[in-house]
Amino acid sequence: MGILDVKDVGKRFGGLQALGDVNLSVQENTCHAIIGPNGAGKSTLLNCLIGKLIPDTGSVMFDGQSVLGRNPYEINQMGISRVFQTPEIFGDLSVLENMMIPIFAKRDGSFKLDAVSGFLSHRDVMEQAEEMLVDMNMADKRHMHAASMSRGDKRRLEIGMCLSQTPRLLLLDEPTAGMARADTNNTIDLLKQIKEERDITIAIIEHDMHVVFSLADRITVLAQGTPLVEDTPENIKGNPKVKEAYLGETQ
Amino acid sequence: MDQIILQILNGLDKGSAYALIALGLTLIFGTLGVVNFAHGALFMLGAFCAVTLNRILSLSHTVIDETKKDFLGNPLKVEVPYVQGWFGESTGQAIIDWSVPLAILFTIPVMIAIGVIMERGLIKHFYKRPHADQILVTFGLAIVLQEIVKYYFGANQIPMNAPQAFFGSFDFGAMIGMEPGAIIYPYWRIIYFCFAAVLVGGVLAFLQFTTFGMVVRAGMADRETVGLLGINIDRRFTIMFGIAAAVAGLAGVMYTPINPPNYHMGMDFLVISFVVVVVGGMGSLPGAILAGLLLGILESFASMRQIIELLPGINQVVIYLAAIVILLTRPRGLMGRKGVMED
Amino acid sequence: MLGLNKKDTSLLVAVALLVALAPIILNPFPEGSALAQFNAGYPDLMQRFVIFGIFAVGFNILFGLTGYLSFGHAAFLGAGSYAGVWMLKLLTINVIPAILISTVVAGLFSILIGYISLRRSGIYFSILTLAFAQMSFALAASVLTPITGGETGLQTALDDPRILDGANTTGNIPAPSLFGMEMSDSLQVNVAGWLWTFNVGYYLAGVILLIAFYVAIRIFRSPFGLMLRAIKSNQQRLTYTGLNTRPYMLACFVISGMYAGLAGGLMVAMDPLAGAERMQWTASGEVVLMTILGGIGTLIGPVLGAGLIKYFENIFSKINSNLLHEWFAFLPDGLEDFVVAIIYPFIGKGWHLTLGLMFMAVIIFLPGGLVELGQKIARKMSGKSDDKQTKSTE
Numbered sequence: 001m002g003i004l005d006v007k008d009v010g011k012r013f014g015g016l017q018a019l020g021d022v023n024l025s026v027q028e029n030t031c032h033a034i035i036g037p038n039g040a041g042k043s044t045l046l047n048c049l050i051g052k053l054i055p056d057t058g059s060v061m062f063d064g065q066s067v068l069g070r071n072p073y074e075i076n077q078m079g080i081s082r083v084f085q086t087p088e089i090f091g092d093l094s095v096l097e098n099m100m101i102p103i104f105a106k107r108d109g110s111f112k113l114d115a116v117s118g119f120l121s122h123r124d125v126m127e128q129a130e131e132m133l134v135d136m137n138m139a140d141k142r143h144m145h146a147a148s149m150s151r152g153d154k155r156r157l158e159i160g161m162c163l164s165q166t167p168r169l170l171l172l173d174e175p176t177a178g179m180a181r182a183d184t185n186n187t188i189d190l191l192k193q194i195k196e197e198r199d200i201t202i203a204i205i206e207h208d209m210h211v212v213f214s215l216a217d218r219i220t221v222l223a224q225g226t227p228l229v230e231d232t233p234e235n236i237k238g239n240p241k242v243k244e245a246y247l248g249e250t251q
Numbered sequence: 252m253d254q255i256i257l258q259i260l261n262g263l264d265k266g267s268a269y270a271l272i273a274l275g276l277t278l279i280f281g282t283l284g285v286v287n288f289a290h291g292a293l294f295m296l297g298a299f300c301a302v303t304l305n306r307i308l309s310l311s312h313t314v315i316d317e318t319k320k321d322f323l324g325n326p327l328k329v330e331v332p333y334v335q336g337w338f339g340e341s342t343g344q345a346i347i348d349w350s351v352p353l354a355i356l357f358t359i360p361v362m363i364a365i366g367v368i369m370e371r372g373l374i375k376h377f378y379k380r381p382h383a384d385q386i387l388v389t390f391g392l393a394i395v396l397q398e399i400v401k402y403y404f405g406a407n408q409i410p411m412n413a414p415q416a417f418f419g420s421f422d423f424g425a426m427i428g429m430e431p432g433a434i435i436y437p438y439w440r441i442i443y444f445c446f447a448a449v450l451v452g453g454v455l456a457f458l459q460f461t462t463f464g465m466v467v468r469a470g471m472a473d474r475e476t477v478g479l480l481g482i483n484i485d486r487r488f489t490i491m492f493g494i495a496a497a498v499a500g501l502a503g504v505m506y507t508p509i510n511p512p513n514y515h516m517g518m519d520f521l522v523i524s525f526v527v528v529v530v531g532g533m534g535s536l537p538g539a540i541l542a543g544l545l546l547g548i549l550e551s552f553a554s555m556r557q558i559i560e561l562l563p564g565i566n567q568v569v570i571y572l573a574a575i576v577i578l579l580t581r582p583r584g585l586m587g588r589k590g591v592m593e594d
Numbered sequence: 595m596l597g598l599n600k601k602d603t604s605l606l607v608a609v610a611l612l613v614a615l616a617p618i619i620l621n622p623f624p625e626g627s628a629l630a631q632f633n634a635g636y637p638d639l640m641q642r643f644v645i646f647g648i649f650a651v652g653f654n655i656l657f658g659l660t661g662y663l664s665f666g667h668a669a670f671l672g673a674g675s676y677a678g679v680w681m682l683k684l685l686t687i688n689v690i691p692a693i694l695i696s697t698v699v700a701g702l703f704s705i706l707i708g709y710i711s712l713r714r715s716g717i718y719f720s721i722l723t724l725a726f727a728q729m730s731f732a733l734a735a736s737v738l739t740p741i742t743g744g745e746t747g748l749q750t751a752l753d754d755p756r757i758l759d760g761a762n763t764t765g766n767i768p769a770p771s772l773f774g775m776e777m778s779d780s781l782q783v784n785v786a787g788w789l790w791t792f793n794v795g796y797y798l799a800g801v802i803l804l805i806a807f808y809v810a811i812r813i814f815r816s817p818f819g820l821m822l823r824a825i826k827s828n829q830q831r832l833t834y835t836g837l838n839t840r841p842y843m844l845a846c847f848v849i850s851g852m853y854a855g856l857a858g859g860l861m862v863a864m865d866p867l868a869g870a871e872r873m874q875w876t877a878s879g880e881v882v883l884m885t886i887l888g889g890i891g892t893l894i895g896p897v898l899g900a901g902l903i904k905y906f907e908n909i910f911s912k913i914n915s916n917l918l919h920e921w922f923a924f925l926p927d928g929l930e931d932f933v934v935a936i937i938y939p940f941i942g943k944g945w946h947l948t949l950g951l952m953f954m955a956v957i958i959f960l961p962g963g964l965v966e967l968g969q970k971i972a973r974k975m976s977g978k979s980d981d982k983q984t985k986s987t988e
Contacts, residue, residue, distance in 0.1 A: 076834055088831040111837070116809075165835075394949065394953070568733060
């Protein structure tokens with residue numbers, strides 16, 4: 001039993017079997033990567049984990065509780081934070097305000113009608129937000145308009161926002177997609193650092209092998225909607241089936 | 252039974268006006284992705300094209316004739332229109348009499364021009380702005396257009412007549428073998444419906460069967476790809492805007508004998524037409540037409556005396572009620588496509 | 595002060611001063627002078643300034659913070675008005691219960707409409723609110739006549755029960771009052787040709803505007819306000835951050851509706867008459883215009899926008915062609931007629947045209963409205979380029 005258990009999950013879209021009998025288990029305090037060629041069902045699987053899609057069959061258990069049929073905000077409140085493929089932040093707000101929102105969400109739950117107290121009466125939230133900005137190396141940008149930052153900084157902010165909730169599980173959806181090499185390396189370093197410094201479980205969905213092999217403790221290879229193999233990075237590297245799955249795509 | 256047919260017929264003419272406006276709105280939304288709150292104003296401008304043509308044709312030199320009266324009811328030195336002087340009295344009178352249908356010819360180029368100018372001059376700059384901004388700027392434009400019309404034509408309704416040949420009604424009931432007198436239906440309304448049907452058919456056929464239409468439809472589905480193919484989609488979209496404006500204008504022209512035009516008629520129709528578009532499904536042409544007709548018919552059924560006695564006031568609210576129910580049960584409207592304006 | 599930072603405090607003080615001194619500031623021209631007709635410092639108009647200010651401030655809490663464009667906000671104003679008149683008829687001619695009940699009724703009404711409309715967003719939300727408001731308008735004008743007075747409207751009558759005051763059947767219909775002070779009571783002061791009118795009703799509405807404005811500042815600066823701005827910015831991120839947007843939106847919608855109801859209650863407190871046209875969508879459109887013209891999402895903008903539009907409606911619209919001819923009499927005859935002919939369509943009865951053009955210009959060139967214009971001018975004047983980082987919401 002891991003922290004996240006996916007059991008016999010299947011999902012059809014019309015005639016297309018997007019996922020069939022996916023079983024995988026993410027162990028606590030590891031980094032588990034899910035890889036696979038385009039169209040292997042990675043995104044569908046991810047969407048089933050975070051409540052955007054409900055699978056036709058099977059179950060998804062997080063820490064002994066089912067996540068199926070729950071709203072995204074409930075799943076977050078259970079302790080799963082998600083980083084999106086393109087950085088999703090609050091572009092119209094300042095960086096500091098961006099960082100305060102998840103901390104409020106963690107402290108006050110999914111809704112609190114607190115319409116009259118100023119920020120100054122929430123020192124704890126302010127301090128945590130400032131701390132996290134320091135951790136993320138962005139303290140100097142705290143008053144910047146979030147939308148005006150570089151893509152790499154937006155990604156950094158988004159990861160910081162997720163971490164500020166001290167989630168039990170951090171889900172990353174192709175965190176380096178569309179990034180320049182330098183930004184990609186920065187992001188990898190950041191994630192490595194997070195992994196070392198914090199007790200956190202990471203599930204990462206990725207296309208880029210370089211990213212996967214620098215981070216993952218275990219790798220599940222998905223092909224045509226089903227898990228092909230699950231193993232350590234070293235073993236995956238030499239696995240002929242994996243090569244075939246990827247080569248098949250390029251032909 | 253005769254009541255039902257009568258109400259369906261009654262609903263059709265209003266429903267076709269809704270459908271025509273909604274069709275134009277949908278064309279603009281589907282092609283340009285713009286929510287055009289000034290579309291009702293285009294409908295109104297069309298109606299005033301008819302008024303203008305009528306006035307031009309009636310331009311007269313003065314002859315005193317105490318037997319005639321002008322539309323305000325004052326006895327006047329009556330004027331003999333120039334057209335009567337040029338074409339002889341009977342032809343001249345026929346031309347004035349037929350001014351509403353003739354206005355179709357006059358309106359098409361005028362409205363296309365207005366549409367193109369509007370798109371190039373204003374709307375173009377709003378493609379990348381949020382929908383709220385598009386709504387607001389076209390809302391402002393609608394106010395401006397209607398104030399201009401008010402300045403030139405005044406705030407009162409201006410009665411317009413259909414050609415005399417279409418005065419009166421015909422006995423639809425007798426035609427389909429029911430007892431005579433059961434279903435009496437005015438000629439002009441059936442003409443309006445047929446006109447709307449032809450117009451809708453024309454636009455759909457144009458989109459379906461011409462290369463131009465094919466490109467536009469492709470552009471509606473995926474603008475970027477069509478642009479990458481080296482096709483100048485922008486110019487085509489401009490033309491589509493002109494066409495949509497012309498459709499709204501024609502709907503307005505032909506509607507003048509049914510409902511005397513006034514400067515705020517556009518807004519009155521726009522509110523309902525938006526409801527129609529949303530009910531039909533944002534971006535769906537057949538949806539807009541279907542919803543327009545259905546809501547028109549629904550409205551006329553709700554105006555039946557028996558129903559009003561049962562549910563007082565229902566005729567006033569039935570369209571909105573239907574819209575609310577449909578939006579809540581079918582978020583994309585009757586025939587909306589997935590992914591269009593879902594947030 | 596009052597839990598506000600320095601900037602907000604000075605803004606509140608500035609608004610308070612403006613409200614307090616409006617009867618003087620708005621009457622810059624001496625009584626009897628040629629320009630006296632541009633004086634706006636008479637009670638009726640000043641009352642409208644503040645009442646529509648409240649309405650627009652409330653609308654801005656919804657549209658400015660969350661980006662949800664309601665095209666049916668006048669329904670709440672109307673509902674509040676009707677409730678207020680009924681309170682004046684049934685309970686007491688004192689305006690306090692009427693104003694309170696207006697706010698509460700509008701709040702309840704907005705829970706109902708908000709709960710349904712907020713199931714959709716974007717243009718669908720706009721259409722739903724529009725549909726609800728049009729429905730309310732149609733019902734108020736027809737079927738609900740026993741409650742709303744139909745097309746003639748609802749007003750106080752001599753033989754109303756007025757449980758607390760005791761009905762009287764002789765004399766005049768009592769005027770709405772605040773513990774004996776009638777809303778229409780005024781103190782007129784004549785200083786060296788300037789006539790200033792200090793009106794009870796205006797100052798009551800003014801005090802309520804200040805309270806409403808203060809509450810709006812607090813909302814803008816609260817965690818709740820932060821969440822609302824986050825909804826506008828990125829709703830998806832907010833739900834994946836563990837926040838349920840639905841109750842936030844509903845609470846915001848209801849607060850905004852209560853502001854509208856408060857404005858409606860004040861309207862009937864000043865003039866105990868409520869008609870269905872107050873709910874029509876053109877009335878909803880007007881508050882949109884006010885908010886955008888003034889400056890969307892800013893605190894002071896809606897108040898400025900409301901003032902501007904009401905000034906136009908009441909003062910600008912009075913200019914007629916005779917007056918124009920007087921003004922341009924110094925020009926040669928032909929030129930005079932020409933200039934008047936050009937200007938005339940835009941003023942007087944044509945003021946809506948100017949309004950429409952101004953509105954379009956604001957959307958196209960100045961999305962931040964008058965406030966942005968003011969900031970730009972201030973920046974030019976002080977001669978320094980402000981850095982982008984402090985994009986504030988005053």
